[in-house]
Amino acid sequence: MMQTNLYIDGMAGIVSSGHNGTLNAGDEPDYKTYIPDAGLRRRMSRLIKMGVTSSLMAIENSGEGVIEGIITGTGWGCLTDTEKFLVSIYENSERLLNPSSFIQSTSNTIGAQIALMLDSKHYNNTFVHGGSSFECALLDSSLLLSEGKKRLMVGGFDELTPTKSHLFSRMGVWKKFHCGEGAHFFIASASKSKKTIGKISAIEILSKDTPEDEIVERCSSFLSENGLKFSDLQIILNGIDDLSGCFENLNTALLNFKGECGEYPTSGAYGLFRGLNLLSGEKDKRHILIVNRYILDVFTFLLIEKV
Amino acid sequence: MVKEVYVGGLGCVSALGKGVGIQLEKLIAAESGLGNLSLFDTNHQVVVGEVKHSTREMADMLGLRSDKGYSRTTVLGLMAAKEALADSGVNPDGLRIGLISATSVGGMDVSEVFFKEYLKDKSKGRLRQLIGHDCGASTQFMEKELGISGFATTINTACSSANNAIMLGARMIKAGLLDAVIAGGTDSLCRFTINGFSSLGILDKDVCRPFDVSRSGLNLGEGAGYLFLHSPEVKTKNIYCSVAGYANANDAFHQTASSAEGEGAYLAMKGAIEMSGFDRNEIGYINVHGTGTPNNDASEGVAMKRIFGDEVPDFSSTKGYTGHTLGAAGGVESVFSILSLYYGYVWPNLNFQNSISEAALIPVTVCRKKTNISGVLTNSFGFGGNCTSLVFKSFKTNKL
Incomplete structure (x- = not known):
């Protein structure tokens, strides 16, 4: 992280x-x-x-x-x-x-x-x-x-x-x-300005050998390392269709974005773009978690927030 | 913040042979590795710096499974990276060790074989051959084989790639993100680059003559060079030097050509020297990019004159030994520069006779012992105006 x-x-x-x-x-x-x-x-x-x-x-x-x-x-x-x-x-x-x-x-x-x-x-x-x-x-x-x-x-x-x-x-x-x-x-x-849309606060890259069923748990520890819980999130943007079921159980708003951009190695950039556009700055729910994986490659997490 | 980043291990394979020891021996003996191409058939008459082992032989030396195909880039890279890790004497367990690798051709040698079949019939060609095509695939495979898992990435800024890998490795250690990084580059000869450089008209049919007035192009080479970079907390068998300066700049002049005033090269060298804290006259040796093309050498020479005036330090291009190893060049030549610093030699610029008109510079022409070098500079410049220079500083207390 x-x-x-x-x-x-x-x-x-x-x-x-x-x-x-x-x-x-x-x-x-x-x-x-x-x-x-x-x-x-x-x-x-x-x-x-x-x-x-x-x-x-x-x-x-x-x-x-x-x-x-x-x-x-x-x-x-x-x-x-x-x-x-x-x-x-x-x-x-x-x-x-x-x-x-x-x-x-x-x-x-x-x-x-x-x-x-x-x-x-x-x-x-x-x-x-x-x-x-x-x-x-x-x-x-x-x-x-x-x-x-x-x-x-x-x-x-x-x-x-x-x-x-x-x-x-x-x-x-x-x-x-x-x-x-x-x-x-x-x-x-490096710093906030009038133009700031949002902030990228943390990045995680996990090995492609990480079992998919551990990903939700790894997201949870990623969030807690940043002082957050799933319930603090405005929404989760998920780019791994297989995991949509697991994320649905969390009672946090969810958007599966892969259908919008398809699979390509830098689809995480689309996820970020989508997430920054969604940031609402709602009180107590200023953060969005973006989870992505390109086909069978590494897993990536981005934490963004309204500042 | 970590203040100093040390080089505690070296690994290299090039046309001069396999292993750092043979590089040193041939550099001292002024013995070139250039010769005819034997790896594959081509219509071009070329002189190349070929590694004299088949990919299969090297895979066997590395103990890799024999039922799998490997790209030459991957095998060359793994060979040098393994050597660098072993040379450090470090046990990776419990350390955050990263792999930052550079390559410009990736698995192209294998993809070419696939494409030849695929072009004849779109249902043909073994799909498994494409698995290693992407540049990142070679790094991921190497990471696994090396048994490290701190972080891995791949850089491609054409011929300056490996210097950028070393620079990023040093920066990540300084920021406290990693304890150590195996950083460098790997590239193999392939039809794609031979035809590419030939179509640009910058391959010399004879041996390359960097910084010589008669120079008429480069010779392609292949190989890999990696450094084991680490923070002072990681104990290695030996410390060769520290990474004292680095700078990345863009020439922003042309997609392939360098500007007449060598602005990108000037900014990269100037930035790296300033960061190192050395006075310009304290640089004891420069391993220049010196490809042997009329454009590169003129531009780089002008940039050197702009920085050093009439007191340009001892310098040479070692492309006459290895050919231009493209994305690996910064790795191979960083190893050569560190060998110069550590063992106290300046390497000769092979095939030099008369200096060029744009910058009347005379490189080192015979291998000379030069003790007490405190700093060396190495340049790598690439297509797209990408220029990166590195400065290594001697670690004297450990030398005696």
């Missing part, structure tokens, strides 16, 4: 989910507004456009101010460009390959692209650790703020490509799980 002091001043995201490996048409912004350079926009994959745009929307939402670091998380990375370059190697027998997709295939492409667009020479890091990539980015951000940085941008994003979707259906993943993708960005500060 790590106690954090991340005051969220602005946020934005793009998400879509679906069934049987096919995404429903989600609400997407007009990318032209945020990436006016047509050439640049054309070269960008959908994920890069989603990531860059949601980061710029988050800045818009937070208002002006220097960003002293860009920290991102992505489990799958830039899949479209990776696939495109891999296919071209075989289809062209390694000859006369276009480097664009190779350049854009690395997972740090989006963090780097945002730095370029903002002319930000500050700290820049990218986590690629499956289902806790975004939570690791939050952890790094929290450390940076405790080390003296004032204001950071932190985001998580993953895209579902047709190939990924097809491979997952061959593995039988979509029989049990919703498909999804998304990009969410947050502006985090």
Whole structure:
């Protein structure tokens, strides 16, 4: 468990989910507004456009101010460009390959692209650790703020490509799980301001070997380490469909959010976005617990509160 | 807050061989590990820094189950990380030990094999081969094999990845979140990167010549390098040095190219040196990024001149020994830098003849004994403008 002091001043995201490996048409912004350079926009994959745009929307939402670091998380990375370059190697027998997709295939492409667009020479890091990539980015951000940085941008994003979707259906993943993708960005500060939407107070990452039937108990100890009980919570946001029954027995308001965003490694960023939007600041019930797991990866808990 | 973070164990595998001992021996002998590619077929004529063992052989050396497939990145990483843990002499029981690993290709070597089949027929290809594709999968497997469970994460900022892993490890120990961290990076050679760098036109068909006027590109390499980082409360067999400074900055100039004035490199080096408390002239050796591409070396050279003026310390690129190991470079080269500091040598920059016009700098060209080095600096820069520098400081009381 790590106690954090991340005051969220602005946020934005793009998400879509679906069934049987096919995404429903989600609400997407007009990318032209945020990436006016047509050439640049054309070269960008959908994920890069989603990531860059949601980061710029988050800045818009937070208002002006220097960003002293860009920290991102992505489990799958830039899949479209990776696939495109891999296919071209075989289809062209390694000859006369276009480097664009190779350049854009690395997972740090989006963090780097945002730095370029903002002319930000500050700290820049990218986590690629499956289902806790975004939570690791939050952890790094929290450390940076405790080390003296004032204001950071932190985001998580993953895209579902047709190939990924097809491979997952061959593995039988979509029989049990919703498909999804998304990009969410947050502006985090070291202290409260007029703009503060809410605060991330604690993060926990549990091994993927933790038995699912122990999770409610582990949530309970996570809460008590933060001086709270289930009955103190405004609501629990649960991203593990299998556990909805266990959480229902707790007499605490519950929202199962996975159907809204589907399974992707950084779906925790959607959970956070959803939770921050719900924070009501009701007296004695200022906290929300967000529980998540991407398919069979690690379990993550986030505690957020209205401040 | 923990004030100092020590390096109490080293692990490395590269084209020079398996284990830290052989790295030291070959560095002193100025013997390069570069040669022809034998791991897989390619149409490209390339010089590479290959680890001379098959993935299967290395998995056997590590005692891994033989009925499973492992990505080369995972096996290389596990080999070096295990060595670093063993070298520390620490029993992990009861300690909060983390694993912070960097990789840029992940399980790509295995995914390539899958894709070749899959492209011919979408119902073909062994799905199990994809399990290790994600970068995080190699770290999770290593964590389990190492028997540690404090925390694990994976970083990918392209070629600066491993320096960022070491930096985060040091920061987490300082914040009191972990007692020790095995931090570094691992990457294997694969068709994806050979074709990628070839499509960019930055692979040299001959051996790379970092900081030489005739340089015309890099040679790819593979390997892994890890440091056992720990707080002063954790007792290790030996203390090599402390992590005295680190800084991460972005060049914010171009997705792949470095700026002419080397702004990102300048900020990273400057930040790391300032944090270390060293005066600039106290840095006894710099292991530069020095890939051998015209752009990198010119930009890095200009940044060095901006910091050190006419008194640039002894420096060299060791890419002529190992090739560019991408996400592992910061791990491998941190080990090389610490060996310089601990044993008192400056490593030669192989294949150097004439200095470049943008920054008239002459690297170390022969291996030289240099005692009383108090600090060393190591640079790793990547695509996306990601630049991270580290400063290691000698731990003299333990040396004699």
